[in-house]
Amino acid sequence: MLKTIRVAAWFTLVLPISAAAQQVDLDAAARTITEADYARRVGVIAHDSMQGRDTPSAGLDKTAAWIASEFRRVGLRGGAADGSFIQRYPLRSIAVDRDRSGLGGGSRRLEFGRDLAPLTGTVDGGQARGALVVISGRSDPARALADNAVRDQHAVLVLAPNAEVDQEVFRLLSSIRNAGAASVFVTNPVGDAAWAANAARALRPDVARGWGTSGPSALPFRPILEIRTRSLIELVQGRGIDVPALQARATGAMRVDRVSGLNLTLTQRMGEQAITAPNVVGILEGSDPVLKDEYVIFSGHMDHVGIGTPDANGDSIFNGADDDASGTVAVVEIAEAMAALSTPPRRSMLFLLVSGEEKGLWGSEYYSDNPTVPVEGMVANFNTDMVGRNWPDTIVAIGKEHSDLGQTLERVNAAHPELRMTAIDDLWPEESFYTRSDHYNFARRGVPILFFFNGTHADYHGLDDEPDRIDAEKAARIARLVFYLGAEVANTRERPTWNPDSFARIATDRPR
Numbered sequence: 001m002l003k004t005i006r007v008a009a010w011f012t013l014v015l016p017i018s019a020a021a022q023q024v025d026l027d028a029a030a031r032t033i034t035e036a037d038y039a040r041r042v043g044v045i046a047h048d049s050m051q052g053r054d055t056p057s058a059g060l061d062k063t064a065a066w067i068a069s070e071f072r073r074v075g076l077r078g079g080a081a082d083g084s085f086i087q088r089y090p091l092r093s094i095a096v097d098r099d100r101s102g103l104g105g106g107s108r109r110l111e112f113g114r115d116l117a118p119l120t121g122t123v124d125g126g127q128a129r130g131a132l133v134v135i136s137g138r139s140d141p142a143r144a145l146a147d148n149a150v151r152d153q154h155a156v157l158v159l160a161p162n163a164e165v166d167q168e169v170f171r172l173l174s175s176i177r178n179a180g181a182a183s184v185f186v187t188n189p190v191g192d193a194a195w196a197a198n199a200a201r202a203l204r205p206d207v208a209r210g211w212g213t214s215g216p217s218a219l220p221f222r223p224i225l226e227i228r229t230r231s232l233i234e235l236v237q238g239r240g241i242d243v244p245a246l247q248a249r250a251t252g253a254m255r256v257d258r259v260s261g262l263n264l265t266l267t268q269r270m271g272e273q274a275i276t277a278p279n280v281v282g283i284l285e286g287s288d289p290v291l292k293d294e295y296v297i298f299s300g301h302m303d304h305v306g307i308g309t310p311d312a313n314g315d316s317i318f319n320g321a322d323d324d325a326s327g328t329v330a331v332v333e334i335a336e337a338m339a340a341l342s343t344p345p346r347r348s349m350l351f352l353l354v355s356g357e358e359k360g361l362w363g364s365e366y367y368s369d370n371p372t373v374p375v376e377g378m379v380a381n382f383n384t385d386m387v388g389r390n391w392p393d394t395i396v397a398i399g400k401e402h403s404d405l406g407q408t409l410e411r412v413n414a415a416h417p418e419l420r421m422t423a424i425d426d427l428w429p430e431e432s433f434y435t436r437s438d439h440y441n442f443a444r445r446g447v448p449i450l451f452f453f454n455g456t457h458a459d460y461h462g463l464d465d466e467p468d469r470i471d472a473e474k475a476a477r478i479a480r481l482v483f484y485l486g487a488e489v490a491n492t493r494e495r496p497t498w499n500p501d502s503f504a505r506i507a508t509d510r511p512r
Contacts, residue, residue, distance in 0.1 A: 022343075026487055029340040030480045033333045038479070039472035041070075041329040042388070045302065046321035046467045053320060054306025055356040055363075056091060056207065056277040063302050064278035067353050070332050071282035074339040079281030079350055081372050088276040089356075089366035090210030096203055100269035101125075103154075106235045106262055115231035117202035119165065119173075119186065119224045125270040126221025130154050130182040132262045134236070136246035137254040138168070141175050144254035151180035154264050156232060158243060160250040161189045165226075177222050183266050184222070187247075189229040202226070209362060210274060212369075223268060236262070279363045280353040281372060284338050286490065288346035295350045295373050296490045297381040297447070298334055298482070299364065299438050300327035301357030311463055321467045323460060326388030327452075328353055330479040337483050345490030347379065354438055357385075364438035368445050375511050379495045380405060381449045382486060383439035387478045388470040390454040395478050397423040398434055402502035403448035405489070412485045419477045427455070446503070446510030448496040452482060 044050075044066060051059030068078075068085035080087040096112050103110040110116055130153040135144070155176050159169065165186060177184045188195065233243045239259050246257075280302070286292030304320030319325075335351040338344065350373060356362025368375070387395060400406030400423075413423050426433065434440065439449040459465040489496060498507070 025342050026484065029337040030483055032337045032340050033476050033479045033483065035473040035476045038329055038333060038476045039467070039470065041332060042321055042325045042470050042472065042475075043467045045325040045328055046319040046465075048317050048319065050319070052306040052318040053302060053304045053355075055303045055359055056275055057306060059306075060303055060355055061278060064280050064353070064355070067280045067302060067328070067332060068282075071280065071335060071351065074336040076282035076284055076335060076339060076351065079283040079352075079372050085280055085282055087279040087281055087367065087370075087372065089279065089363065089370070091275045091277055091362075092208045092210045093205040093273040093275050094208060095205035095271055096125075097269040097271040098203075101267050103264055103266050105264040107237065108234065110227070110231055110235065112268075113199050113203060115228050116185075117199040117226045119202070119226050124219075124221065125268045126223075127268070128154070128182040128221055128223075128266045130264065132156070132236070132259040132264055134158060134232075134241055134243075134246060134257045134259060135176065135254060136249050136257070137252040138172060138250070139253050141172060141254045144256055145175060145179040148180065149256045150176055152182050154183045154185070154266065155181040155256075156185040156187065156227060158187050158229075158232075158246040158250060159189075160247050161229075163250065173224050177224060181222065184224045185227040185232075186224070187229045187232055187243075188226045189247075195228055198226070205273075207275070207359070210276075211366065221268070223266070277355045277363065279355060279367055281367075282335060282351040283373075284335070284344055284349040284351075286346050286348040287344045291346045291490075291493075292348050294347045294377045294379050294495070296345075296347055296486050297350045297352055297378055297442065298331045298486060299352045299354065299381060299383045299442075300324055300331045300385060301355065301363065301438055302328045302353045303355040303358055303363070305358050305461060308463070315463050318461065318463060319466055321465050321470050322386050322388045322454075322457070323465060324357070324385050325467070326386060326470055326475050327384035330384040330387055330452075330475065330482065333476070333479045334483045334486065337480075338486070345487050347490040348373075349486065349490065350378075357438055361438055361441055364441040368441040375445050375447070378442065378445075378447045380486075380489050381439050381442040381447050382482050383437055383442075383449060383451045384478070384482065385437040385451065386454050386456070387452055388454070388472070388475040389457050389459075392471060392474045393420055394422050394424055395481070396425070396427055396453050396455060398426045398451040398453055399439070399443070399449050400425055401499065402443075402506065403496050403498045405448050405450050405496045408488060408496065409450060409485055412488050413481065416481065416484055419481050421474075421477045421481050423452070423481065443506050444509045446498075446507040448498055450485075452478060
C-alpha cells in the first residue's frame with residue numbers, strides 16, 4: 001500500500017512539471033513568430049516580382065517555389081504524393097483559334113483581333129449562319145425586338161461614338177440574344193492603339209478546371225462580341241446603311257434595320273492546352289505513435305488576381321498583401337514555430353498553401369478531392385485568409401458555432417491574454433464568407449474548421465493592397481493564437497466534434 005502511495009505521489013509531482021515544461025517549450029516556439037519576420041515575408045510574396053500571383057502564372061510558380069524552400073529550411077518534409085513539396089493540379093487553357101475563326105460572307109472577312117473580339121469572355125466554340133440586322137437606339141426594346149425581328153440573324157447594336165458598354169448596354173445585348181439572335185455584336189469606335197489593347201485583353205486565354213469537368217456547354221452557340229465601328233462600315237458599304245447616322249440616333253427609340261443581300265457565317269473555333277498550377281504541402285510528423293496518423297491542417301491561399309490596367313501612377317500589379325499574403329505568411333510562420341518545438345505535437349501537422357482561390361477555390365478543391373493524407377485522418381482545418389488589416393485587437397473566427405473548435409478557441413484565447421487578441425463570431429453571415437474561402441472544401445468533406453478573417457476593406461482586390469499597409473505586429477499575434485490553438489488540438493486525446501445539425505447540412509461530400 002505504501003509503495004502505491006509513493007508511486008501516486010511521484011506522478012503528482014512529475015505531471016505538473018512536464019506540463020509546465022511543455023508550456024515553456026510552446027511559448028519559446030511562439031516567440032519565433034515576430035513582427036519583423038512577418039513583414040519581411042509579406043514583402044517577399046507581395047513584391048512586384050511575383051506579378052500579382054495569378055493562377056496560373058510565372059509569379060505564382062515563383063511564389064510556390066519560395067514557400068517550398070521555406071518549408072524545407074525549417075525542417076518539414078514534402079507532403080505531395082511524390083514526396084516533394086509541390087502538388088500540381090490540372091487546368092485547361094482555352095483561347096479563340098484566330099486562324100480558324102472569323103465572320104465571312106461580306107466584301108471581306110472580318111478577323112478576331114483585327115475586327116472582332118469577345119465581349120463576355122471566351123465561350124465554347126461554334127458556328128452561326130444568318131442575315132445581318134443593325135440596331136440603333138435604346139428605348140422600348142421589347143417593341144423593336146417583337147415578331148422575331150432578330151431571330152436567327154446576326155445583330156449589331158450601334159452605340160454613340162462616346163458611349164461605353166455599361167450595365168444598360170449589357171442588358172440590351174442580353175435582350176437581343178434572348179430574342180433569338182444567332183450572334184450579337186456591339187460597336188467599338190476606338191482608335192488603333194486602344195483597340196489593339198482591348199482585343200489583346202479580350203482574346204487572352206481563359207483558364208478552366210482540368211478535372212471533373214463535363215466538357216463543352218450544352219447551351220446553344222449565341223456569342224456576344226465587339227466589332228470595330230470602322231469594320232462594320234466597311235462590311236455594310238453600298239448596302240444602304242449609314243452607320244454615322246445610326247450613331248447619331250443611338251439614344252432614341254430602338255430600331256432594327258435589315259441589311260439586304262448579306263448572309264454571313266460566324267465561326268469561332270477554340271484551341272485548348274493542358275496546363276497545371278501549384279499547391280504547396282509540408283508535413284511535420286507527430287510524436288505520438290498512434291496519433292501521428294491524424295493531421296491538423298493549416299491553410300491559406302498564395303494566389304491573387306495578377307496584373308490589370310495601369311492606374312494614374314503606372315501601377316498595374318495587384319500585389320494582394322492582405323489577400324492573401326498575410327494568411328500565407330501566417331501558415332509559414334506557424335510551420336516554423338511548430339518545427340522549433342523540442343518535441344513535435346502528438347498529431348501530425350499539415351501546412352497547405354493553395355492556388356486558384358480567386359478563380360473558385362480550385363487548389364483546395366483539388367487537394368481535398370485528391371488528398372495526400374487520408375481525409376478520415378484530418379481532425380481540423382485552420383484557414384487564414386486576410387489577417388493583416390482592420391482592428392488591432394480583434395479577429396473574426398468564422399465557423400465557431402459549427403463544432404467544439406469554437407469552445408477550444410475561446411479557452412486558448414483566454415489562456416493567452418498577452419496576445420491582446422480577441423477571436424469573435426462571424427459579423428457578416430449575410431455575406432456567406434463560410435463558403436468563400438478554402439476551409440469550405442475541407443468542411444464539405446467532414447473536417448471541422450475555423451476561418452480566421454479580418455474582413456474586407458477599401459483596398460480589397462485593389463492596386464493599393466500593398467505590404468506597407470499590413471499591420472505585421474497584429475498579424476503576428478494572430479498567427480501565435482492559431483499556433484497555440486493548433487498545438488492544443490494536436491495534443492488532446494479526443495478529436496474535435498461537429499455540431500450534429502451543422503454536420504448534416506455542411507459535410508455533404510464526407511467519406512461514406
